[in-house]
Amino acid sequence: MGWSWQSFRCRRTVATGGVATLLCTVVSVMFLIFAGYKQADTAQNQVTDAWNRVVPLIRQGPLPEILDSGEVSGIQVVDDRGHVVAATRNLAGAPPIASFRAPDTQVTTARVLCPPPGMHGCMTVFSYRVFQPQGPWVLYIAVPTIPWYGQTASLLLAVGVSVLIIAILTGWTYRDLTRAISPVNAIRAELAEITATDLGRRVPVPAKYEEIRYLAETVNDTLDRLEEAYARQRRFTADASHDLRTPVTAMRTRLEEALLHPEDADWPRTAEAVLSSVERLHRLVTDLLSLAQLDARTSLHSDPTDLRRLVATELDHREHRKKIVKDLPESVVIDCDRLRIARLLGNLLDNAERHATSQISVSVRRDPSAAVVEVVDDGAGIATEDRKAVFDRFTRLDAGYARDANGTGLGLAIAREIAMVHGGTLTIEDSDRGARFVLRLPTADRQVPA
Ligand SMILES: Nc1ncnc2c1ncn2[C@@H]1O[C@H](COP(=O)(O)OP(=O)(O)OP(=O)(O)O)[C@@H](O)[C@H]1O
Ligand SMILES: [Mg+2]
Incomplete structure (x- = not known):
């Protein structure tokens, strides 16, 4: 059987695929939000570590020109006159990676720059105000911007697992329904071939799938009854034809005999014999009509x-x-x-x-x-x-x-x-x-x- 939208198998497979897609999407989104949140938390810790390392060096010295980057992408220390006084190796000699500063009421602020000068890719740059006797310095710490789903690997993992689950569930549903429906198709094909002259055939009864087995058994019981009714009907038609023909044949013989020698024929007796056959015929036809009316269950006048x-x-x-x-x-x-x-x-x-x-x-x-x-x-x-x-x-x-x-x-x-x-x-x-x-x-x- 083809793939049609009207088919139960098609609809159920698509419905299963739809539900699986919905569930996988919800679970994946939750997983990715969690992964993104963990990643952002880790980046925040790395920034805090860098701050903890560099601020004492700024305040108490000695502040080396080249700073250890640790786990962040870049660090710059900018003095009160806007000169870079210390930076990680990748930013050595480069101009300040940002110019924004935390408002006066705050010690820190952050912005996403795509990319900051001297760097590649989008970075979240944290700007810390560090108070110095001669005026406030600024410490810039840059970490890669974390998208809401965390790393690309997490996204690929979620998409891959989802696609796999959806494919397995959809394929399994399709295969299972195909197996379950195949006995129904066999019953349908057999029924389509059974005609009024071929009522002896029966539909296959599957060993599995109890509901379909009951259906096949019921169909076979119905075919038994149909076959019996059809045989009865045939017998009835044959008997009726035979019984109707008998008086007709009798009348014909009687009339033919009389017409053979009309002058010798006893016409009153012939008429009596023909009348008796007509009466029998009349009785038969009346009875057959009564039966037909009763069979048709025409309304009773109760x-x-x-x-x-x-x-x-x-x-x-x-x-x-x-x-x-x-x-x-x-x-x-x-x-x-x-x-x-x-x-x-x-x-x-x-x-x-x-x-x-x-x-x-x-x-x-x-x-x-x-x-x-x-x-x-x-x-x-x-x-x-x-x-x-x-x-x-x-x-x-x-x-x-x-x-x-x-x-x-x-x-x-x-x-x-x-x-x-x-x-x-x-x-x-x-x-x-x-x-x-x-x-x-x-x-x-x-x-x-x-
Ligand atoms: N009271 C009875 N005693 C013995 N046999 C009977 C009796 N009633 C019916 N039968 C038998 O049953 C048969 C069927 O009866 P039914 O009334 O159907 O047909 P019929 O009497 O032969 O014909 P019809 O009633 O159509 O004139 C009869 O032919 C007869 O052999
Ligand atoms: Mg009778």
């Missing part, structure tokens, strides 16, 4: 509803071929889309009618946490291993197919979706005999309007 009354009405509106045993002791109010819950109940009752031997029991009750509807028949029941599959789209067990070849296998899938969009569940539970479907829906706090 109203507070008395579930007991809804179940009773649904039972009253049906023609029963089997005996119905009702157990509807109490009102239970739920918030629901009545049409959809009626559709769910209709599906369960249709199935029970189809599979029951003689009797169907329907009950409504209130659990501590939910409204519960049970539809139990006394048929062959559903084996435990089939209880998950019957809710899949287009799943029909052999027994179901034998009892009604016209079923679409979408009824229970739709019923479970309806339960789920209402925040409830639809399950098959154990029973002494036959199938026992249990619908649980959240109860409502509201009351049913009178």
Whole structure:
């Protein structure tokens, strides 16, 4: 990946470099101020030493013409008439290096001269007034001017160490981030190559960097679910196409046969057969549409509803071929889309009618946490291993197919979706005999309007 200002690695590296530069600058400046202060202190001591050495010679003599410079750069003694009477060897015979004197109220003063006459470079020249019987003499002591950072070597040391620290920190940050980000890049590259037809691939899971490992594992889990959903969707499309084609093929064959010998054809029977296929087609398309609407989670038209009354009405509106045993002791109010819950109940009752031997029991009750509807028949029941599959789209067990070849296998899938969009569940539970479907829906706090 290139070097872009938008990249986390670039920003973090520059930020680290910036912070390191700031810290190094602050520490270096403090160090240099301290070094400069120490240097200035040393120079001051050297000047004091020179003063201590020369003033007794001026006052008590003998004052040699050539003075020992000691650790200072130059010394001159100028008498009351302005003549140089003694100087260090480097200033021997030279005119006075300065002309300023301390004001009358002070014994000493100092100035920076760049350079003083007869000398090189900037010097701090100290002027001392030395009282003599014939008039005040002046003692000039020159030392190199100390910049605020002390010596150049200190400055070079501070700059060198700072640059080294900044380079090490920045380089280390860049290298560490490059290492940390490389698994992310690998995940990104792999994800970019995964397409809808290639959902079997998985992103690499790094052994190091726990957060990135979790990310890769989550991405792989998501890919697992996507692959599963995609396979389910493909199966569904294939099943739907197949089921839609069957009645269309039947109609076509029937019509082609009739048209082959139109004068011999039994047109009313042909029309009846075609109508039956159209009805099946209509049922299938309606079911598919319901599923699509439920999948899209289109808004529910929820109203507070008395579930007991809804179940009773649904039972009253049906023609029963089997005996119905009702157990509807109490009102239970739920918030629901009545049409959809009626559709769910209709599906369960249709199935029970189809599979029951003689009797169907329907009950409504209130659990501590939910409204519960049970539809139990006394048929062959559903084996435990089939209880998950019957809710899949287009799943029909052999027994179901034998009892009604016209079923679409979408009824229970739709019923479970309806339960789920209402925040409830639809399950098959154990029973002494036959199938026992249990619908649980959240109860409502509201009351049913009178
Ligand atoms: N009460 C029941 N007893 C035994 N088997 C059942 C019962 N209800 C459903 N089944 C089985 O579950 C399968 C799926 O049921 P589902 O309601 O989804 O489809 P269907 O009834 O075959 O068709 P559709 O409801 O779309 O007309 C049925 O084909 C049947 O094999
Ligand atoms: Mg059904």
